[in-house]
Amino acid sequence: MPGFVLQAAIEGLVAGGIYALLGLGFHLMFGVLKRVNLAYGTTLMASVYLAALSVNLHGVPWPAALPLALIIGIAITLAVERLVFAWVRGDGRFSMVATLGIWMIIEEFLIRTPGHGRGQAIVNPFDLALVSVGRLELRVDHIFAFVLSLALCAGIHAFLFHSRAGLKIRVVVEDRALAGLLGIDAASVTRWTFALAAVIGVIAGYVFATAQHAIDVHIGMWATLKGLVILVLGGAGNLWGVVAAALGLGIMERVGTELAGPGYRDLIGYGLMLCLLALFPHGFGWRARLASG
Amino acid sequence: MEYGLSVATVFSIMVVLAMSCYVVILAGEISFGQHAFFGVGAYVAAVCTVFLNSGLGMALVAGTAAAALTAYVAGMPILRSHGLQFTIYTLIFAEFVRQVMLMSEWRVVRDGREIGPQGMLGFSGIDYFFVAGMGVIGQAVLCGTIAIVVVIAVGLLRRSHFGRTIEAVAEDPILAAAIGINPQTTRLVAFTISGGLAGLGGGLFAHYVTYINPENFGLMFGIHAVAYTLLGGVGSVLGPVLGAALDIVLLEQLRVFGGYRMIAFGALIVFVLILRPSGLIDRPLSSWSKGLHHVMLSKR
Secondary structure, three states: OOHHHHHHHHHHHHHHHHHHHHHHHHHHHHHHHOOOOOOHHHHHHHHHHHHHHHHHHHOOOHHHHHHHHHHHHHHHHHHHHHHHHHOOOOOHHHHHHHHHHHHHHHHHHHHHOOOOOOOEEOOOOOOOOEEEEOOEEEEHHHHHHHHHHHHHHHHHHHHHHHOHHHHHHHHHHHOHHHHHHOOOOHHHHHHHHHHHHHHHHHHHHHHHHHHHOEEOOHHHHHHHHHHHHHHHHHOOOOHHHHHHHHHHHHHHHHHHHHHHOOOOHHHHHHHHHHHHHHHOOOOOOOHHHHHOO | OHHHHHHHHHHHHHHHHHHHHHHHHHOOOOOOOHHHHHHHHHHHHHHHHHHOOOOHHHHHHHHHHHHHHHHHHHHHHHOOOOHHHHHHHHHHHHHHHHHHHHHOEOOEEEOOEEEEEEHHHOEEOOOHHHHOOOOHHHHHHHHHHHHHHHHHHHHHHHHOHHHHHHHHHHHOHHHHHHOOOOHHHHHHHHHHHHHHHHHHHHHHHHHHHOOEOHHHHOHHHHHHHHHHHHHHOOOOOHHHHHHHHHHHHHHHHOOOOOOOHHHHHHHHHHHHHHHOOOOOOOOOOOHHHHHHHHHHHHHO
C-alpha cells in the first residue's frame, strides 16, 4: 500500500472517531424514543459556538469553554426533548419536522448574537504539533481526538452494560411499556439519555472544532447529516456496529478523497450510503428498528 | 407594485414546490428530498435556455421530465422503505444530489464571457426573461398561472380514481394490495409526479433568480416546503397554499417580525405541530376511510 493511502486512512480514522461520537448520540436518542432529533448537530454547534464566543468576546478563560459548552448543550437538548418529543404527538416524522423548527430558531439566534454567525476562533492547546511514525506524519491533536473518542465509546459501553442506570436505559430501548411495568420511570430515563447524548455530542463538536481551530454555523448541518448516516449504516442495536460504521465511513471518505480528488469527500460518503441502500434494501438488521419509529 | 409582483412570483414558485411535497404526503410519506428534484429541474431548464437556446416552454418541460425521471430512478430503491426510514433516505439522497451539483462544471464561452454551471460558484447568466423582454408583470403572470394550474391539477388528481388509490395505499398498503392495488407501483407513480412538480418549480425558479448555486438547494430549503404543507394541513389542497402564504407573504416579504423571520417561522412550526399536528386545515376525519371505501366499491 502506498504511503499516502496509509496516511489518508489514518487521518480518516480520526474523522471516524468524531463520526462515532455523533452516531452514538443519535443512536442513544433514537434508542430510547424511536425518534430522530435533527436539531442535534445544530445544538452542539451552537453550544460550542456560544462558548467560543464568550471566550473571544467576554474574556472567559479558554479552559472554561468546554464546561460552558456542555451546560448550554444539555440545556438546549433537554428543552428540545420537552418541547418536541414530549409535546408533539403522533408519529415520529412530525417531531422530526418540529426539530427542524428548533434548528431554524437556533441558527437565526446565532446570527443575532454579537458573533453574527461568523466563524469563532478556538484555542488549540496542541497547535499544529506533529509526530513522525516511520514515514507517517501525525498531528498530536488528531491522535488525542482519536484516543478520546475511542475512550468515550468504551466508557459508554461500560456504562450501558455494567451499571444500573445503563440497564434502565437498555430496558427502555427494548420496550418502553415493559419498562413502565418494571417500575422504571421511562420519561426520566429519556431525559437522562438525552443529557448523555448532549454531553457526547458537545465533546465531539468541541474536539472537531478545536482541530479546525474554529467553529462556524455550517458545522451544525454537517454534524447532523454525518450522525444520521452513521445511525442508518450502523444502528444494528449494537454500539460497536455504530463505531465500526463510523470508522469505516471516515476511512473510506478520506482515502476516496485522496484517490478521486478534493471536494469528493461528501459525495463519496452519501454515494456509498445510497449504494448500500440499493444493494441491501432490507438492511443489516436495523430495518425493523428504524421502521418501527 | 413591482415589489408586490415579485412577492407573487416567489409565492407561486413555492406553492408549486409545496404541491410536490403534498403529493408525497398524500401517499403517506414525508419527503425531505423534494429540493433535490427542484434543483435538478432548475439546472436542466437553465441548461436548455442558456446552452440550447430553447424556448422557456421547452426548458420547463425538459426540467420537469428530468426531475420526474430522477424521482423515478431514486424512488425505486428509496420507496422500499417506509415512514421515518423513508424520510431519512430522501434527506440523504437530496444531499447526494447537492454534492453532485457542487462538482458539476460545464463552461462555454459565449459573447466573450464564460457561462454555465461552475461547481460551488453556481450557474449565472440565466437571462431568458431579460432577453425575451419579459418584465416583472409577465413573470408574475406566468408563474401565477402555472401555480394555479398545478394546484387545480393536484386537487383533481386527489379526487380522481388514482387519488383514491394513493390514499388507500397510504392508509393501509396491505389492505390495498388485498383489493388488487399494487402499493409499490402506486407509490412510485405518486413519487414520480411529485418529482416532476418540484422540477417544474425549479425551472421557474432558475429563470426568475437568473443565478442558481447548489447552496440554494440545501436541506433548509426543502424543509420549508414540507413545513408549508404540514402547517397548512393536508385536509385540502389549499392547505399548503395557506402555509406558503404564511411564510412568504407575512414573514419573508412583509417582515411582520422584522429580521427575526426564521425564529418566528421555526417557532410557528413547533407550536402548530404541538397544538394541531394535522395542520391548520385539517383533513375531514372520515376521508381516508372514504377513500378506501370508494376504491373498494369501484373495484366491484
